[in-house]
Amino acid sequence: MVLSVDNFYLGGTEMSENRNCIQSKIKEAVCIDTNRVYDSCADKDCLEDLRVYFTSSAQCLIDKATNVRCRGSEVLNAFIEVERVPFNRGFYSVDITYFFKVCLDVFCGHANPPTIVEGLASFSKKCILYGSEGNVKVFSSEFASCETDTQLEMTNTNPKAKVQTVDPICLDAKLRKAHDCCDPCHKPGRLPKCVCRCFDGDFDCYDHEPEKIVTVTLGIFTIVQLERDVQMLIPAYDFCIPSKECSCDTDNPCDAFRKIQFPVDEFFPPKEGCLKGDTFTGCGCGD
Secondary structure (H helix, E strand, C coil), X not given: CCCCHHXXXXXXXXXXXXXXXXXXXXXXXXXXXXXXXXXXXXXXXXXXXXXXXCCHHHHHHHHHCCEEEEEEEEEEEEEEEEEECCCCCCEEEEEEEEEEEEEEEEECCCCCCCEEEEEEEXXXXXXXXXCCCCCCEECCCCECCCCXXXXXXXXXXXXXXXXXXXXXXXXXXXXXXXXXXXXXXXXXXXXXXXXXXXXXXXXXXXXXXXXXEEEEEEEEEEEEEEEEEEEEEEEECCXXXXXXXXXXXXXXXXXXXXXXXXXXXXXXXXXXXXXXXXXXXXXXXXX
């Protein structure tokens, strides 16, 4: 491709006009207090053969089971710890512990319908991210809204980790004899109360030694960010004033239903390459 001088001139003129247009809309530079992401990473983990722990009543069903099938899984909680990396200034290790609720179909016989059982699995991982340096103590004039009107506690500007994830994909579930693969009496350890409240029962009290265990393979996508509270100077266009009026009208249910478009894709699933956002254009699909 050959570019002439005129092309460069026109391109430069257009860029200059756009820049002038943007600058004309900027009214002032404003200092804001916000969180800045200093470093981040995205990861795709395949967690193989995670042991699923059950309450005492659910473990009795597992011992009688002939087969299991995974119905799904969800992330109950993720506990995060941030520590400085020795001899590597500005870098921090982010330790993450995930707690998963695993839902299983438990088959106890060929003629019997499956029983739905829920269990707990956990996984820990570590990543190293850059979080810069500095440790400033922050005091605020705000007070807690209580009878004593105590001032809010001191905070600092140390980096904070943030984890974004979606519920994992359950790839496989296996029913195994306990003595063939691990210590059957092994327990999940000390669990947070917020995790224990998601189950009916206790994980530490078994009436007998487990005869069978369940292991699952999960696929999970995560984004880990390390951010700090900083002051930044940004261009401001104007104050944000809502243009939409508040409406309190309640539509008739049938009127609301008539506004919904007919779900054509549910009755006639699109072919591969015809989905919105796909770059394939050889299927003759309309917009």
